[in-house]
Amino acid sequence: MITIKVPCSSANIGPGFDVIGLALSIWLEIQVEVSQVAKSEAALNCVITYEGEGQDEVPLAADSNLITRTALYVLRCHGQRAFPVETRVHIKNPIPLGRGLGSSGAAVVAGVVLGNEVGKLGLSKARMLDYCLMIERHPDNVAAALYGGFVGTYLNDLSPEDTERKEIPLSEVLPEPAGGVDTGANPPEPPVGIGHYMKFPWAKEIKAIAIIPQFEVATAKARSVLPSSYSRADVVFNLQRIALLPSALGHSPPDAEQIYLAMQDKVHQPYRKGLIPGLPEILQSVTPKSHPGLCGICLSGAGPTILALATDNFDQIAQVILDTFAKNDIRCDWKLLEPAQDGTTVTYS
Numbered sequence: 001m002i003t004i005k006v007p008c009s010s011a012n013i014g015p016g017f018d019v020i021g022l023a024l025s026i027w028l029e030i031q032v033e034v035s036q037v038a039k040s041e042a043a044l045n046c047v048i049t050y051e052g053e054g055q056d057e058v059p060l061a062a063d064s065n066l067i068t069r070t071a072l073y074v075l076r077c078h079g080q081r082a083f084p085v086e087t088r089v090h091i092k093n094p095i096p097l098g099r100g101l102g103s104s105g106a107a108v109v110a111g112v113v114l115g116n117e118v119g120k121l122g123l124s125k126a127r128m129l130d131y132c133l134m135i136e137r138h139p140d141n142v143a144a145a146l147y148g149g150f151v152g153t154y155l156n157d158l159s160p161e162d163t164e165r166k167e168i169p170l171s172e173v174l175p176e177p178a179g180g181v182d183t184g185a186n187p188p189e190p191p192v193g194i195g196h197y198m199k200f201p202w203a204k205e206i207k208a209i210a211i212i213p214q215f216e217v218a219t220a221k222a223r224s225v226l227p228s229s230y231s232r233a234d235v236v237f238n239l240q241r242i243a244l245l246p247s248a249l250g251h252s253p254p255d256a257e258q259i260y261l262a263m264q265d266k267v268h269q270p271y272r273k274g275l276i277p278g279l280p281e282i283l284q285s286v287t288p289k290s291h292p293g294l295c296g297i298c299l300s301g302a303g304p305t306i307l308a309l310a311t312d313n314f315d316q317i318a319q320v321i322l323d324t325f326a327k328n329d330i331r332c333d334w335k336l337l338e339p340a341q342d343g344t345t346v347t348y349s
């Protein structure tokens with residue numbers, strides 16, 4: 001059996017919109033068995049079973065499920081039209097969907113690794129990142145999930161031809177389900193070196209409190225409310241803070257006041273407040289002065305999860321944020337998480 005484990009991730013961490021990602025300790029797990037039968041009755045030779053978050057909504061057909069659809073994309077780019085006969089994929093997913101904890105990024109990474117494994121393609125992690133970026137086009141979640149830890153990411157300047165290839169409509173990369181039938185269309189291969197990442201140090205004292213509201217915000221929706229241009233003052237505000245953030249979060253012992261300031265943002269959080277009731281008040285509800293132990297607070301990814309970074313007093317900090325959400329009739333779960341430094345792992349048993 002092949003076991004693929006992919007961590008969840010929190011993107012942005014305040015000012016690092018589409019740049020910074022932090023892999024955290026909730027893992028999507030995929031168990032894969034390829035059984036040696038002569039013929040498979042399953043569409044595209046793939047049988048999917050699923051447990052955990054999203055089990056009542058996630059499709060189980062190989063050409064609809066985001067994980068296997070992604071794997072099929074990778075396989076088809078290498079001349080393999082379907083899964084090997086017969087591939088059984090069991091998905092265990094504890095990452096809540098549509099909450100800003102990178103469930104789709106984890107699913108895309110898992111799909112690329114699944115394609116690489118069952119197709120015996122021998123792709124490097126750097127090449128797998130290219131495949132991920134053809135599907136999830138912002139690099140922060142997928143780079144964190146693939147490589148692990150606290151990362152800064154960027155997209156390379158590509159040649160005009162490669163740029164065109166990279167920007168091909170998603171519907172051509174992941175064609176609409178064809179009822180398990182191979183349409184025969186060849187998908188576009190990713191250009192080489194679409195994106196890059198760099199891992200930053202993380203101060204061992206800092207843990208992540210994730211306050212996860214019981215409602216979903218689709219990332220696509222949360223991106224659609226952002227403006228297409230910004231004032232120079234707002235861009236400079238974020239640049240000034242993002243320049244400090246990696247060293248502030250890597251410095252031990254952590255300087256809470258500096259981290260708190262370095263996590264302020266004017267590029268995405270203010271525009272997303274309409275999607276998350278009480279967001280400005282929640283972001284102001286705890287500070288290092290009011291709640292010793294707190295280092296910084298931000299929207300996790302596109303929300304609605306709130307990420308509070310702290311060294312102590314985790315329950316008290318979580319409780320204030322839960323209470324502030326409760327005033328807006330929003331119930332939440334909360335978890336204390338740690339950076340997942342190893343990123344995606346594959347084991348064989």
Ligand SMILES: Nc1ncnc2c1ncn2[C@@H]1O[C@H](COP(=O)(O)OP(=O)(O)O)[C@@H](O)[C@H]1O
Pocket residue numbers: 028054058065066067091093096097098099100101102103104105107217218219220301302
């Ligand atoms: N384990 C999974 N298996 C299949 N599809 C998934 C899985 N995880 C996430 N998805 C897909 O990704 C969507 C959520 O993505 P998105 O809106 O980007 O939110 P998130 O912040 O959780 O990444 C889900 O509605 C589902 O379609």
Ligand SMILES: N[C@@H](CCOP(=O)(O)O)C(=O)O
Pocket residue numbers: 009010011012017018019099100101102103104105138140141219222223268300301302303
């Ligand atoms: N930079 C992206 C990150 C989205 O993360 P997700 O976990 O909400 O999918 C954005 O802010 O849109």
